[in-house]
Amino acid sequence: MRIDISGSGAVTLGDVVTCDGFVHEYPIRVQTHVHEDHMDGFDRSKGHQKHIIMTQPTRDLLIAEYNADIPYRANVKAVSLGHPIHLAECQIRLLDNGHMLGSVQVEVTLPDGGRCGYSGDFAWPLGEVIEVEELVLDSTYGSPESVRKFTQEEANGRFIELVVERIKVGPVLILSHRGTLQRAASCLDDAVKFPIIASARLCDELRVYQQHGYSLTKVLNAETAEAKLACSEGRYIRLYGTRERFPTDKGEATSRIVLSAYMSRFGDPVVEYSEKAFCVSLSDHADYIGTLEYVRATGAKKVITDNSRGGHGVDLALALKRELGIEARPSTSQYEREWGK
């Protein structure tokens, strides 16, 4: 196969394109999105790789996060969705994959006309899917037990209901990953009339989401007088990123909600830990059925399932052989030995 994944998670598509990782001999890196498990070797890429390409929202998020030199680096470039670009005799197309702001699937047409691609972390259904012969596939959900019994809209609806209910008695604190947190805040912005408070740092990040179309009109920087007044009145929503923690001193009436980008239970999006503590699954990954449908839509005949970022690469490779009758194997050397190359 002409596709592979290194031990550190760099996806290689042909001989010149890597995604989400650094490989020394490769001149081109595609950055599919900004989640940390996809950022390996980014600084080395900045120093060594000729072209680092991504969408404009991803570039803006990286600048908000690391600011520093990205705006001045000629090799860090934003490209438009769906618009083919030609580099090093390859054609590269980035398509939306519904996972978070700026995230993409990658399609590479090699000099001999062969096509390979990488799903990135993806949601399902999608409007447009890459067309490839060989595919590197995210394997967050790989087994037939991982079938979600609710839609994303139902999960969003349950989440909003929960916040509306809990804010009647006091503040609601929400903690989640990048992407999921901002999507949730945007849902609440339309549904709730109370202020949404966040740290100065998180506000910078939220501004990028707002520039790219998220509705976030009620967000206040926690350091402002307006936010302090709202806090003293006790009716507000406070957002926390995963680098922060829930404070312990917020009083009796406070509710805490953790939003999980993964599904802990597939039957119900809301798990109640206590009267005031909840976990809600707002997953931005396709489930098992969605993953099979995605692979079918790409037309891939050979698949490597990503086993370098957790998930279920082995189960998923077996399922692809069984359900779709295509050639599939998990990544990582441990399994390469057992499965043969």
Ligand SMILES: [Zn+2]
């Ligand atoms: Zn991700």
Ligand SMILES: [Zn+2]
């Ligand atoms: Zn990931």
